Amino acid sequence: DAKTTQPPSMDCAEGRAANLPCNHSTISGNEYVYWYRQIHSQGPQYIIHGLKNNETNEMASLIITEDRKSSTLILPHATLRDTAVYYCIVRGIMTTDSWGKFQFGAGTQVVVTP
Amino acid sequence: GAGVSQSPSNKVTEKGKDVELRCDPISGHTALYWYRQSLGQGLEFLIYFQGNSAPDKSGLPSDRFSAERTGGSVSTLTIQRTQQEDSAVYLCASSLSGNQETQYFGPGTRLLVL
Numbered sequence: 597d598a599k600t601t602q603p604p605s606m607d608c609a610e611g612r613a614a615n616l617p618c619n620h621s622t623i624s625g626n627e628y629v630y631w632y633r634q635i636h637s638q639g640p641q642y643i644i645h646g647l648k649n650n651e652t653n654e655m656a657s658l659i660i661t662e663d664r665k666s667s668t669l670i671l672p673h674a675t676l677r678d679t680a681v682y683y684c685i686v687r688g689i690m691t692t693d694s695w696g697k698f699q700f701g702a703g704t705q706v707v708v709t710p
Numbered sequence: 711g712a713g714v715s716q717s718p719s720n721k722v723t724e725k726g727k728d729v730e731l732r733c734d735p736i737s738g739h740t741a742l743y744w745y746r747q748s749l750g751q752g753l754e755f756l757i758y759f760q761g762n763s764a765p766d767k768s769g770l771p772s773d774r775f776s777a778e779r780t781g782g783s784v785s786t787l788t789i790q791r792t793q794q795e796d797s798a799v800y801l802c803a804s805s806l807s808g809n810q811e812t813q814y815f816g817p818g819t820r821l822l823v824l
Contacts, residue, residue: 639801639815640753697766698813700753
């Protein structure tokens, strides 16, 4: 699986958009980009995923560059409850050699401040 | 609907004792995963079940660790002769199938080995 690189931490003001970057320069054509977050003392929570098109749901937007080597998760109006560790994961499809394991990195600690 | 549940939520044990951790996946989910998260660290993959079989056990750290799944539903992770370094949060996740499906996580079991 491709590895991802994320900044270790970032701060965001409440009510502003939070833009979380992720580099995945070795991603291959059949690998998806997933985002999860983990609020303190809870299990990880699914946010969004995509292959090559930009995606939006009720939680966030995912912008994937045309070359697919990086992506940005956008939280449009950050709230204090968005304070969490955000994980960017690249996951392959199931093949005879791989079942598409999730490999979690260190993530980005996002702190939303009043 | 009900999410992934895990029990116990907390477990304190003495070094050398055996422990069993339980995971109840979302009903109808055929794939089940166990992860471990040490304090301040990211998630470490342990084992993946598809139905009752485990195609990938590569993450189990030693032969003291084992897991089984019966009836394609409940799974038990057993740690024999626990060591202090086994102290961590053990997370279970399930997905509808194994192929590219989003994983949904339980709240975890916090294990402390004294």
